Amino acid sequence: MPAGLVISAPASGVGKTTLTLALARAWRNRGLRVQCFKSGPDYIDPAFHAAATGRASVNVDSWAMDCASIAHLISRGTDADIVLTEGSMGLFDGVATRGISGTGATADIAEMLGWPVVLVIDPSGQAQTAAAIAAGLRDYRPGVRLAGVVLNRVASPRHEDLVRRALNDVGIAVFGALPRHAEISLPKRHLGLVQAEEQAEIGKLIDEAARFVSGHVDLDAVLRAAAASSVQPAANGLNVTPPGQRIALARDAAFSFVYPHMLEAWRAAGAEISTFSPLADEVPDANADVCWLPGGYPELHAGKIAANARFRSGLRAFAETRPVHGECGGYMVLGTALTDADGIRHEMTGLLGLETSFAKRRMHLGYRLAALAAPMPGHQVGARLRGHEFHYSTIIAQPDTPLAVVHDATGAVIAETGSRRDHATGTFFHLIAEDR
Incomplete structure (x- = not known):
């Protein structure tokens, strides 16, 4: 090195x-x-x-x-x-x-x-x-x-x-x-x-x-x-399983928080990634077998997301037959509604029952260790996933089947369990790596 x-x-x-x-x-x-x-x-x-x-x-x-x-x-x-x-x-x-x-x-x-x-x-x-x-x-x-x-x-x-x-x-x-x-x-x-x-x-x-x-x-x-460096470079990559072979990835100013090493690991494992912009009212690639909505700043663009009927209906149609997963901001957009900092409630895609609000900001910050209680794209029940959570939203409702038992770095159980409904899943944490 x-x-x-x-x-x-x-x-x-x-x-x-x-x-x-x-x-x-x-x-x-x-x-x-x-x-x-x-x-x-x-x-x-x-x-x-x-x-x-x-x-x-x-x-x-x-x-x-x-x-x-x-x-x-x-x-x-x-x-x-x-x-x-x-x-x-x-x-x-x-x-x-x-x-x-x-x-x-x-x-x-x-x-x-x-x-x-x-x-x-x-x-x-x-x-x-x-x-x-x-x-x-x-x-x-x-x-x-x-x-x-x-x-x-x-x-x-x-x-x-x-x-x-x-x-x-x-x-x-x-x-x-x-x-x-x-x-x-x-x-x-x-x-x-x-x-x-x-x-x-x-x-x-x-x-x-x-x-x-x-x-x-x-x-x-x-x-x-x-x-x-005292460390020799290693040939073996991260223990990361792609969520699918052909991944439709939301990518724009509202959906941009994804770790570069994750995308590289997906590609190294043979996955193909196509991007689309919800803010431009685009829909996932019809040839994709999974859709991934990363975190970002949906709270700054909630009105536009709510108004983009083509994106919302296209995502719902995609989710009828194929898995859709959201992380943090992406999870919020998969929910029923998002209330912005001005107290205005915006309808989201409704794939999950989650409802969040930024009207009363509360910081959620820290490492997360999740044991999956239900499957999500790329991971089966029992998988242990390591990630990090950082947002200021408050949960108004999280009524769906919990996706995981989630602990913070001290081992304490936290309320942000993630959700699953039909083909849709979501987490508040951003995935960093899997336990080997």
Whole structure:
């Protein structure tokens, strides 16, 4: 494997994504082949990575995946010159109970793969204390190596000097310091960043980030800090069964939350995928033998979905003879109705009795382990599926046959069981991997 680095931070919102995109584009502009990965279950960031590098990025997740699966996924980087893995939340943040190969923390991936960590530190409102935080992160867990830090949002040259001196005193390298720069702020909404495919100017934004970071960070020093992975790429793929041979996949601004590694695993197993847009009032491919509606932002497009009679009737006709499955937002659209944030109730496809509301937002977030009590496309009763749930909807009604017994990462049973009715099934969690 080529040399790699993990980009992490003490917390969310510090600038990991911006630095990752900037480094990737800056090195690509130098002629290097850059491969990105995302640690954890975030399904939005990989599209930004692909925009920056021109290469597909996938998620690696220590709670849901075993070491062999992670080793297989990182094998796509064997022909790269440098690998960047963007972390989630803070460096050591994960769940309390260990999953398949870890707790889902970025530190798990850094230690497993042997890639040093570049910390993004935001010293706003502090100075020497930033060095204490960095030193604490460096020393917290043996096996996780700190390469150095990049300071973000420094207030002034004097502020930068104070922090640099303190970091030097504890033996931590500073690769650069970024002053505040609003022009490279990535727009956000309630589930995270506005998706890359929705931003017409994303290429220019990444170019500006690369230009800005190149002027304030020693790119050569960061590159020299990278280290080869201690894990050999694995030939065996993920333990993933396609939901069918010919899959009709909903794909547009309302249905876009699907993990890239899942689609790749389906194709690697011989499945064919055709896409259609519910927002464009399109229907599933008549030759498909299964339809899959991923998550996304149906709550932002509920009125249009409700008005698209051709899509709704076409999906219902498809479901008369063939399976249809929805994840999270897709599950909501398979339901009877969706009430938006303004309290307006919109009729959905009615394939399931589920009714949800965004009028009173409540966050549902976390890993999920589901034992199927009824079959769903690609999986039989008793299958154990690992996934992740993140949405703000409230269940008004979930009257159909429960699809699964679902536990959170602590082992507690949760109410979001998913549903099954005739050929339609749905879950609130996004499938990441199956238990082997």
